Amino acid sequence: MSNAEQSTDVKALAKANRILQKKLQRSERDRVLLEETNERRLALLNSTIAQLQTSKQTLEERTQALETALSNVQQMQSQLIEAEKLSALGVLVAGIAHEINNPVSFVAGNIQPAQDYVQDLLGLLALYQADYPEPSELIQDEIEAIDLEFLAEDLPKLLNSMEVGAERISEIVRSLRTFTRADGDDFKTADLQDGLDSTLLILQHRLKANAKQPEIKVVQDYAHLPPVDCHPGKLNQVFMNLFGNAIDALRDWEATDKLDIPDLQTSQIAVQAAPLSPERVQIRIQDNGPGIPEAIRGKLFDPFFTTKPVGQGTGLGLAISYQIIVEQHHGRLYCESELGAGTTFVIELPIRQPKVPTAQVTASLA
Ligand SMILES: Nc1ncnc2c1ncn2[C@@H]1O[C@H](COP(=O)(O)OP(=O)(O)OP(=O)(O)O)[C@@H](O)[C@H]1O
Ligand SMILES: [Mg+2]
Secondary structure (H helix, E strand, O other): OOHHHHHHHHHHHHHHHHHHHHHHHHHHHHHHHHHHHHHHHHHHHHHHHHHHHHHHHHHHHHHHHHHHHHHHHHHHHHHHHHHHHHHHHHHHHHHHHHHHHHHHHHHHHHHHHHHHHHHHHHHHHHHHHHHOOOOOHHHHHHHHHOOHHHHHHHHHHHHHHHHHHHHHHHHHHHHHHHHOOOOOOOOEEEOHHHHHHHHHHHOHHHHOOOOOOOOOEEEEEOOOOOOEEEOHHHHHHHHHHHHHHHHHHHHHHHHOHHHHOOOOOOOEEEEEEEEOOOOEEEEEEEEOOOOOOHHHHOOOOOOOOOOOOOOOOOOOHHHHHHHHHHHHOOOEEEEEEEOOOEEEEEEEEEOOOOOOOOOOOEOOOO
8 A cells, every 4th residue: 555545544534533523522412411301300200209299198188187077077967966866855755744743743742631531531430330330231231342341451551552653753753854954055053963863763664673684783872972063964964875884784794694604793883973172073883794895995985886786776875975074064084894894984074164154053953
């Protein structure tokens, strides 16, 4: 190869090299540009993902809040329906009790004079018999026909039992009126003993022994309670729920497991109430029933929580009681229970409520 040819090749190579260098520089610039664009896009993508995650979380929180609000509304609706039903029932029962009260009063009021008249007539008869020891045959036959001796002995007893019965009806009517009294918005200062007594009286038929079930013994120890600021009718509703639950638990237990236990205990409900401090009172309603398993103790006060078959329990009793004691009366309601040993529901109430008008008249529950 001649020198001239060699020099032409070198030049061509140098030119190709320059072109390649330029291309390399351009592609390097493009690469840097592309990387920068990629980084920007990645950052944008990351921020979009973060924004999406935040909105997803907000959405989840809102859904959760809406679900809570919906379930609150449903609970409130059921409690309102229940309260409405109870108040309608209360009005009905109060009306009937009022209507029964008058006729019962005159039956009860006339029995004592009737007893006096009967004693007078029997005395007079004895006098006749003493004066005329030999009555005519007609009278003699009649004396035998009506069995006068038995009649004279039985009639006062009969009147006595009528008096006891009429007194009992009056007591029940009084209790019904106490139990269904409508509470206004203001707190009243009332004796809780009366509410406990009237509730237990209303529940007598469920406590008594009959062909199918033994008696549930009730031990009452609540004589020394001070009057308490409260809505008495509402508290009666709570007592009714707690006694009702204790009776259900005891009857249920009697019907199943308890019968297998050889050392059969008498079913018992003990009610104790006493001041807890100068400011508070405590009422304990204790049964010696089956107790409540630990696993469900946390759910007892949830609306609609029930272990009873459909139709026997709505699961609202304790939820409503909790609302009455805790929210309306600023007290506490809790449960102590041991499986197999029984359950105690404890109510704590402040003796005085805030903002009670000073002119409040002391009202008895009776
Ligand atoms: N004294 C108790 N002994 C055993 N379990 C109880 C007792 N009191 C309540 N429970 C349990 O708590 C559950 C909830 O009681 P709650 O009074 O709220 O509803 P319920 O009695 O089932 O139905 P409702 O009172 O609405 O008729 C009951 O189903 C029962 O399982
Ligand atoms: Mg109940």
